[in-house]
Amino acid sequence: MKGFIEVTYKGEAKYTIHINQIIWFCTYALNGGKTTLILHDGTRFIADESYDEVKELIAKAVQ
Numbered sequence: 001m002k003g004f005i006e007v008t009y010k011g012e013a014k015y016t017i018h019i020n021q022i023i024w025f026c027t028y029a030l031n032g033g034k035t036t037l038i039l040h041d042g043t044r045f046i047a048d049e050s051y052d053e054v055k056e057l058i059a060k061a062v063q
Contacts, residue, residue: 005057007037007047015045019061027051 006016021039028034028046035054037045047054 003061005054005061007035007045007049007054007057009045009047011048015047017045019058022058025051025054 001016003020004016004018006014009015017037017039021041022037023040024038026036027050028036033048033050035047035049035051037047037054039045049057
């Protein structure tokens with residue numbers, strides 16, 4: 001779906017997030033293979049995907 005990305009949490013749960021809900025994301029410091037997403041409501045979410053993977057998913061979602 002346009003405008004949405006799907007990320008994984010703890011290797012098994014899939015979450016679909018609209019990119020307008022994401023206000024900030026960065027590499028998770030303790031493990032470079034994960035990404036921290038901060039949502040507009042203050043929720044902090046650690047996705048199993050790497051920063052580069054999340055960046056690519058967001059770029060595809062806006063096309």
